[in-house]
Amino acid sequence: MIQLNIKNETSRLRSVVLGTAESNGPVPKIEDCYDPKSIEHIKAGTYPKESDMIKEMNAVYKVFKKYDVEVYRPEIIKDCNQIFSRDIAFVIDDIMIEANILPHREEEVHAIDYIWNQVLEDKRIILPEDCHVEGGDVMPWNDHIFIGTYTGDDYPDLITARTNIQAVRAIQDLFPKKKVKSFELRKSNTDPRENALHLDCCFNPLGKGKAIIHKNGFLVESEYQWLVDFFGKDNVFEITKDEMYEMFSNVFSISEEVIISERNFIxxxxxxRDQGFTVEEVPYAEIGKQEGLLRCTTLPLFRD
Structure with a gap:
């Protein structure tokens, strides 16, 4: 059996699912894209090449091995984008929740069935069909669970709105002892600089009580302010609109002290480093062209 334990985003990582860029398929058609940044790169002829993305993911794999982390990979589906393992499931405490993902991405979920089937049956949850949720919007943080959502009337028209209020309520019901705090995110199908695809595209808690945040990613200023107050203004690194676009908030913590980050995020x-972190820099700019980065490509299973 596979043991699960995820209480927060920063405790020492022991096992993780890292997505794969193998057999990623041809450049998608614009009408088949899920986010405005991918569309931008398809139009510009700069959509990432499979070989480059494999190299980038291998760099992360090497960092995990350096820190003695057990790495699982999805089973490879031919011509299928399986890079973003965070979208397909997530773990809170010792429970694995399968994400109700965009309908035409269900194949991706089945690529980790071999992991799902090794989790105790009473620790596997599939939410009701009306609950839409992706792991990029869900952040366990000790006695809190932070969740990005969108409740506008135009939710059905926004392919960038991935987590609905029904899912927020369902997660609160599953974890009655935790404080579930939801945040309305800014969404745009057309402008990647005005689109927080997931909560981890505009916010990420780090070790040592620090956090990264982008104010414009939040639709409700008081919700943004709540996070700043929660961590303390001096502990928060504010990123610009361009830095959000480059995915500065989407780093990944191996422990309270060690963070994997993109090498261009100078x-x-x-x-x-000034805050005392060890920064493991990797090349990840090609993967970033699909509006996801390090947190999006990882699904933590066990942290100490």
């Missing part, structure tokens, strides 16, 4: 990486 302003952020300098700040992280």
């Amino acid at each position: 302003r952020l990486n300098t700040w992280l």
Whole structure:
């Protein structure tokens, strides 16, 4: 059996699912894209090549091995984008929840069936069909669970709105002892600089009581302010609209002290080192062209 334990985003990582770029398929058609940034790169002829993305993911794999983390990979589905393992499931405490993902991505979920089937049956949850949720919107944080959502009337028209209020309520019901705090995210099908695809695209809690945040990613200023107050203004690294677009908030913590970050995030990486973190820099800019980065490509299973 596979043991699960995820209480927060920063405790020492022991096992993780890392997505795969193998057999990623041809450049998608614009009408088949799920986010505005991918569309931008398809139009510009700069959509990432499979070989480059495999190299980038291998760099992360090497970092995990350096820190003695057990790495699982999805089973490879031919011509299928399986990079973003965070979308397909998530773990809170010792429970694995399968994400109700965009309908035409269900194949991706089945690529980790071999892991799902090794989890105790009473620890596997599939939410009701009307609950839409992806792991990028869900952040366990000790006695809190932070969840990104969108409740506008135009929710059905926004392919960038991935987690609905029904899912927020269902997660609260599953974890009655935790404080579930939801945040309305800014969504755009057309402008990647005005689109927080998931909560981890505009916010990420780090070790040592620190956090990264982008104010414009939040539709409700008081909700943004709540997070700043929760962590304390001096502990928060504010990123610009362009930095959000480059996915500065989407780093990944191996422990309270160690963070994997993109090597071009010079302003952020300098700040992280100034705060006493060890920063493991990797090339991830090609993967970032699909509006996802390090947190999006990882599904943590066990942290100490």
